[in-house]
Amino acid sequence: MRIAVLSGKGGTGKTLVSVNLACAAEKATYIDCDVEAPNGHLFLKPQNLKTQPVSVIVPQVDSSKCTACRRCVDFCRYNALALLKEKLLIFYEVCHSCQGCILLCPEKALCKMPRPIGVIESGMSGGVTALTGRLNTGEVSGVPIIKELMALMPDQGLTVIDCPPGSACSVMESIRKADFCLLVAEPTLFGAHNLKMVYELVTLFKKPFGVVLNKCLPGENPSAQFCSEKGLNILAKIPYDPELGQINADGLVATRESKAFFNLFGNLLRRIQGEVPF
């Protein structure tokens, strides 16, 4: 079963929930798709790390063949190519790797060149296989890394996908193959607003989903209110707990530190598994 954990915004506890769900299952795969700011590995501390580079295809120009005909420059919708005094310049940061310029060059002056944009690290943390995508700083899009991570996802067993924040392209890529989406929300007006966004996203993609309310305090909870208005299924409420906060701040895994947290996340996992027939 593949569970994607998402939240609309960072800081709500996606990584906390994802890491602990994987650890509560004891044998599972954890995939950190938040390639701009991956944090799961800080808790899981995977051993025997293997690193593989992730590259995108960009054009490389052979100046001896280029006739400065402008075909590529005029075609590129991202303005990744320019001609300056008959010399072709390529701006790799804005290239989307569509390869149209390479395809259309009448002189075959452009060829494919792999350009590294980040890495995937894999290792073991107890029974959990941890895969982390990491975008190099200064790079624009982590989507190619997420696509490779998704291709590495096992068919069998439990996989927990820790999604990037927001509801844009990288999040869509991360939930595409998920069987269930778990929405994590904070008890604030911001939290409710962000929950609404991911709720719209999972509805658009017709994914089965449930909600976890994190950092719950007594008193008003705009996210809980939103759930009751829309009739959303709340699978767990995690109280605001200084002990959990401290464990988390120290980079430890709560389920591995305390029986109570092991039970809390174990119960959540069983509830999720009860939601989708497998």
Next chain:
Amino acid sequence: MKQLLILSGKGGTGKTTVASTFIALCQSDTFADCDVDAPNLHLVMPDLPSPNKTDYYGFEKAVIDQECCTHCGLCQTHCSFGAIQNFMVSEFECEGCGVCAEICPAHAITMQPHISGDLLLYQDEECIFSTATLNMGSGASGKLVTAVKCQLNDRAKGDIAIIDGSPGIGCPVIASISGVDFVLIVAEPTVSGLHDMKRIIETAQHFGVDCAVCVNKYDVNPTTVTEIEDCCDNLSVPVVGKIPYDPMVIEAVNRCQSIAHYPNSPAGCAISTIWHTLFNRYLK
């Protein structure tokens, strides 16, 4: 006019809390929210006029005319984004590159404008607030951030613009950084917070923009604060202040207000000190 951008490498660290407080403190009349994926700043700006909304066109999308299509499959073979399957274009995957339209021998594919979000402008005598919302599952967030900033710059008045940034280090953040005078990074004292802070400092330095750090909820984990300070020292980034954990912040947010409305609150006081330090040192 100087532009101050608030970033964090990750969401949920308090960017919007800090930005909204700065806006109130300096009585800035020019500000923007560049977190187009999940904009929140408007939620704590209670007296905004109603916004002027314009459709935002991102990249075009390919459309296949089924009557002309001869099912040759060339488009599918050459689409680098896997956006064409069974002679249909998935709008979520199409990045609008135009390769398919260019190579289709039957001229069955055209590139058509596609609305990928709303550009919002709140404007009255008191303020100009530029922001946007990206449609669910749309790409081109960097381009939209650039549009938000253009909308602000075109109408900017006053001495200082405060910009609430987007999380991460990718395209919306890079678009936010471009052209600003100074970046304030909000870091949380956790192992994750330290890690994210390093990545965003690297990103800011990569683009050659000066930055400083403030630590939010510093009292939650004093040992990591020391690590943050050491790390900033090594990277030659000044730490300009520390904000204590303060339940008043949540209360203020839930009342749609910034913590500047509670000047005696611990977080309000701390952010005010940070503002004055920043202003006197870097923004004057």
